[in-house]
Amino acid sequence: DTGVSQDPRHKITKRGQNVTFRCDPISEHNRLYWYRQTLGQGPEFLTYFQNEAQLEKSRLLSDRFSAERPKGSFSTLEIQRTEQGDSAMYLCASSWAGLTTGELFFGEGSRLTVL
């Protein structure tokens, strides 16, 4: 399978714990995005990377959230000291920067439930 893969698909954690999600993008894609989505809403932008550089981070993103893409391939999104409001689907997407129309290819998402 050469699509975007995310792991884990589901994560249940207690409030205050740290969680980490991993995303493996399509191998030829140099851009990688993280989004958050709650039920019945569109994706909310969190951050994106071009190669290993984090080029933009949403102002809505608290400092409990951090993302890395150390070698320009896979990425991790860590949430520290989780809160119940962090419960959501976390989506990863990748794209090729050479495409001016910017289509995104999404993974299946990682659903987080904070108890």
Place this chain on the structure above:
Amino acid sequence: TQLLEQSPQFLSIQEGENLTVYCNSSSVFSSLQWYRQEPGEGPVLLVTVVTGGEVKKLKRLTFQFGDARKDSSLHITAAQPGDTGLYLCAGQSNYQLIWGAGTKLIIKP
């Protein structure tokens, strides 16, 4: 702040009926994308429209980009239960994607 408004938010119709969903903004976009998302999955790209007035067809789905590139519509002919899902539009502006909140579509057999 750029916004994309989708309407209706929710639509439930019988199999075989036609429907149209809308994506509107006061901003101009260089391109606009439509995605479909099924429960528990990520969005899947359906189409990208680029030119004002452009019409693209994907089997029973017809996508149109407004002349001024501020709005778009998706028309489904003879809807089928397999069309059920969340339909999202996303407009590209200054290398950012602006997302609508989606139209939840249910097609009843």
